[in-house]
Structures are given as structure tokens and as C-alpha cells.
Amino acid sequence: MTLLRRMRPNAVLLVLGAAIAAVWLVPAPHPGNTLSITVLDVGQGDAIVVHTPRGHTLIVDAGRSLGSDDEGRRVVLPYLRSQGIGRVDALLLTHPDDDHVGGATSILDRISVGRLIVSPVRSTAWHYVRALRTARRRHIPIVHVVRGEVIRFPDGVTAQVLNPPEDAPRHHEYRDNSLSIVLRVQFGRTAALLTGDADLPAERDMIAAGMPLRAEVLKLGHHGSKSSSSDEFLDAVRPRIAIVSAGLHNAFGHPHPTVLARLRARRISVYRTDYQGAVRVVSDGNGWQVRTAAALPALAPAALGTR
Incomplete structure (x- = not known):
């Protein structure tokens, strides 16, 4: 309640008002009164599909590029078709790194997208620039968001922006994951935290700013890198379920054994796209269920440190 008073009302209406006019017109079929968040298996990258009870869809990141191909075309679009989703309310890109935006142009070019949501931080990264150009060419509104803004859906689902901060260097070159x-x-009494590649400075800043971090589900920052998921952050979030989006036997050693040890010490159930494929969490507003493409259970504590 306190944080809602601290929200910037004009900025909130920028997203909400535009969404009412242009985004919520054609909900996709989605049985049951549930929210689903699906972390797709895009290898060493991120692509997440949020689907609300009334069939509204938010995509968070689009996977990486693969030479002449990309995970947007190879994974995200086929998944949307398999779910009967013909329109996306919004595509949100957490930051300009290729493993998060490489598939964005394919999505923007091949399916109806209501708007593209990005931070105000500028970047000359090629695939990020291509995504912005594609959105402009297709007359897709581009919305910039910072901390304090809320994306609201008419079925009670909200997506609250906790980072980057309002004083982020607007329209300056993107240089680090802290932005x-x-x-x-949030849906009902349940919440999930989607952290992009937010690093330790971003975690510290969100804690210091009093952001509402508590969530039962945490998509680990930066693919489980040791540059994210500090003890202090995990204690602030207090998740029961952690999801790692990483490539099998990736060259970066993600998720890092130190992070896995922190999760093990807190008895947090861990699901990994490199082991179990796509991971879907489903909320009825009171609790979560987890489903994986490989139909495997959460990794036992003894297995969390193995690779």
C-alpha cells in the first residue's frame, strides 16, 4: 500500500491508458482463472511469456540471435502458435544484450504486438537497434519505463517496475547490467520476480529503495551468475521457487556453484531450463504449481551443486 502511494501517477497512466486503447482488444484463449509464466528454453538467454487469466500476453525478452536465425523465430513464435496466441499485448526488453533481444525483430515482424517496452537507457547494440527500428517501421508504440511504473491488466494482474531507478541516466549509453x-x-496473493540480468549493485539499490521484493517465484538474475543473487537479495525476496534460464554446459559456468549453494542453504526449489527444458509456473492467485517440459521434479538439494 505504501509503495502504491509512491508510484508516479502520470507515468503509470502512460502505460495503462495506452494499453486500454490498443492492447486489450483481442485476448488469446486461456482456460481457467490462472496466471502462467513460462520460462522458455532458449539456451544461454532469456525469453519469458506471461499469460493472464483473460488471455493477455506479455513477453519479457526474446532470446539470442543465431547467425542468420534467432530464438524468437525458432522457439518463441512456435510456442505462441502452440498456445493459440495470435496477438501479444507487449514485448518488454529488459536490456540490450543480444541473449535477451536477439529474437525481438522476428517477433515484432511476425506477430501482432501492441507495444514495445524498454528502459530509457540508450544503446547502439545492433539487435537492440534493429528491434527499435522494426517497431517504428510497423508503427508499434515504444514505451520507456523506470522504477515506479505499473503495467496493469484488466483481470487483476500487475507488473510493477522495480528497476532501473528514476534517476537512471536517461538516453545515455547502456554500459552495465545494473540498469x-x-x-x-502479482496476481492475487502470489508474486513472481523477473530480474533480467540485474546484478549486485541493482539488487543493493532495490533493497535500499524499499522496493517490494517479496515473491514466491524468482527468475534468477543473469542466468544464475555469481554477479547476482546475493545473500541479502535472496533474504529480501524469500522465494520458494527459483528458475534458472541457461544453456546446457554453457561456457560461462552458469548457474554458478556459489549461487546454487545459497539456494541450497535456504531450501529453495530450483528449476533449470538447461536440465528440464521450458519451466512454467501457474498461479490461481493463492499458490503456484510448477510444470517442466521434461516432466522432471525440482532438483534435490544434493544435486544443486552438480553440473
Whole structure:
């Protein structure tokens, strides 16, 4: 309640008002009164599909580029078709790194997208620039968000922006993961935290700013890198479920054994796209269920440190 008073009302209406006019017109079929968040298996990258009870869809990141191909075309679009989703309310890019935006142009070019949501931080990264150009060419509105703004859906789902801060260097060159967009998706009494590549400085800043970090589900920052998921951050979030989006036997050693040890010490159930494929969490507003493409259970504590 306190944080809602601190929200910037004009900025909130920028997203909400435009969404009412242009985004919520054609909900996709979605049985049951549930929210689903699906972390797709895009290898060493991120692509997440948020689907609300009334069939509204928010995509968070679009996977990486693959030479002449990309994970947007190879994974995200086929998944949307398999779910009967023909329109996306919004595509949100947490930051300009290729493993998060490489598939964005394919999505923007091949399916109806209501708007493109990004931070105000400028970048000359090629695939990020291509995504912005594609949105402009297709007359897709581009919305810039910072901390304090809320994306609201008419079925009670909200996505609250916790990072980057309002004083982020607007329209300056993107240089580090501390400016990654972080979203807290809430439905009823349940919440999930989608952290992009937010790093330790971003975590410390969100804690210091009193952001509402508590969430039962945490998509680990930066693919489980040791540059994210500090003890202090995990204690602030207090998740029961952690999801790692990383490539099998990736060259970066993600998720890092130190992070896995922190999760093990807190008895947090861990799901990994490199082991279990796509991971879907489903909320009825009171609790979460987890489903994986490989139909495997959460990794036992003894297995969390193995690779």
C-alpha cells in the first residue's frame, strides 16, 4: 500500500491508458482463472511469456540471435502458435544484450504486438537497434519505463517496475547490467520476480529503495551468475521457487556453484531450463504449481551443486 502511494501517477497512466486503447482488444484463449509464466528454453538467454487469466500476453525478452536465425523465430513464435496466441499485448526488453533481444525483430515482424517496452537507457547494440527500428517501421508504440511504473491488466494482474531507478541516466549509453528492467508480477496473493540480468549493485539499490521484493517465484538474475543473487537479495525476496534460464554446459559456468549453494542453504526449489527444458509456473492467485517440459521434479538439494 505504501509503495502504491509512491508510484508516479502520470507515468503509470502512460502505460495503462495506452494499453486500454490498443492492447486489450483481442485476448488469446486461456482456460481457467490462472496466471502462467513460462520460462522458455532458449539456451544461454532469456525469453519469458506471461499469460493472464483473460488471455493477455506479455513477453519479457526474446532470446539470442543465431547467425542468420534467432530464438524468437525458432522457439518463441512456435510456442505462441502452440498456445493459440495470435496477438501479444507487449514485448518488454529488459536490456540490450543480444541473449535477451536477439529474437525481438522476428517477433515484432511476425506477430501482432501492441507495444514495445524498454528502459530509457540508450544503446547502439545492433539487435537492440534493429528491434527499435522494426517497431517504428510497423508503427508499434515504444514505451520507456523506470522504477515506479505499473503495467496493469484488466483481470487483476500487475507488473510493477522495480528497476532501473528514476534517476537512471536517461538516453545515455547502456554500459552495465545494473540498469536491467526488473518486474514484479502479482496476481492475487502470489508474486513472481523477473530480474533480467540485474546484478549486485541493482539488487543493493532495490533493497535500499524499499522496493517490494517479496515473491514466491524468482527468475534468477543473469542466468544464475555469481554477479547476482546475493545473500541479502535472496533474504529480501524469500522465494520458494527459483528458475534458472541457461544453456546446457554453457561456457560461462552458469548457474554458478556459489549461487546454487545459497539456494541450497535456504531450501529453495530450483528449476533449470538447461536440465528440464521450458519451466512454467501457474498461479490461481493463492499458490503456484510448477510444470517442466521434461516432466522432471525440482532438483534435490544434493544435486544443486552438480553440473
